[in-house]
Amino acid sequence: MRYRLFGNTGISVSEVGVGCGPLGGPGKTGLEPALRRAFDLGVNLFDTADMYAGGASEDTLGRVFADVPRDKIVWATKFGTVREAGGGYHKDVSVGHMKQMFEQSLRRLRTDHVDIYQLHNPPMTCLDDDALWRELDRMLDAGKIRCYGLSIDLAKSATAFLDRTRGRGLQMVFNPLNQEPRAILGELATRGVGMLVKVPMAGGALTDRFSPDWPPVGDERRQRWGEKNFAERLRLVNALRPILCGNGRMLAQGALAWLLTISPHVIPIPGISSLARIEETVGAAGMRLSDAEMKAIDELEGGGLKDLRFGW
Secondary structure, three states, X not given: OOEEEOOOOOOEEEOOOEEOOOOOOOOOOOOHHHHHHHHHOOOOEEEOOOOHHHHHHXXXXXXXXXXXXXXXXXXXXXXXXXXXXXOOEEEOOOHHHHHHHHHHHHHHHOOOOEEEEEEEOOOHHHHHOHHHHHHHHHHHHHOOXXXXXXXXXXXXXXXXXXXXXXXXXEEEEOEOOEOHHHHHHHHHHHHOOEEEEEOOOHHHOOOOOOEOOEOOOOOHHHHHHOHHHHHHHHHHHHHHHHHHOHHHOOHHHHXXXXXXXXXXXEEEOOEOOOHHHHHHHHOOOOOOOOHHHHHHHHHHHHHHHHHOEOOO
């Protein structure tokens, strides 16, 4: 495993982390061996949120790593998305809600501090809430958090956040089919910012599992994307495949290697799904694409991949 500094925070993170979205929820139990295997392979960064699986994601992580020295783990968690009883969601990034949820996250993760604390896709009106940033700054100065940041979708929102606050963490969708964050890669170094990369495999499209017949038509992703969008993803992945799979790489490893090559300040956090997948994705650590391979990807579709914005 190789490690990278997360911006100018002094936090050293494995260059491939693990996203723990629905961990502990329905159909996502029994993944403890995969978590421990990731750790044994050198992963120290685990990303979660207070609302994932109703708190079960944080609780599972805290339980699985209860015997690991605290300085060997980097906890990244989020607040601000609230699950409603009827299954919907709303946003609450108020100071009162944040303080309440922070204490719950500490309890579930079995820790006294959080390394990277993130607002979870908040409304950007939050930038006008000076009380929120004062409280996060206080927590930063007190050592309750080592860094705070924003999980968002648009580069312009990232720039506004960095201009307004002391936060130096970002989390964005970034992969060969959604290159919107390239617009701010230069700012990561000059501002001392680290970026966690969510959805690094384009919702599963950049894996060897996808085909015209899988996932099935009724799958939530195909319904969300629409059949035309799904077919276009497959077409573009087939164009990318010979490049990403060069030098014996699996397709998912190639997608991660593309991210690791494009900037030393980004850290992909592929989601946890099985022990076999953990071995594959963590195995991308240390992989890089050659200059020729990076150039070939940039030239695909007449250079048009840079303008794609395929969502998660």
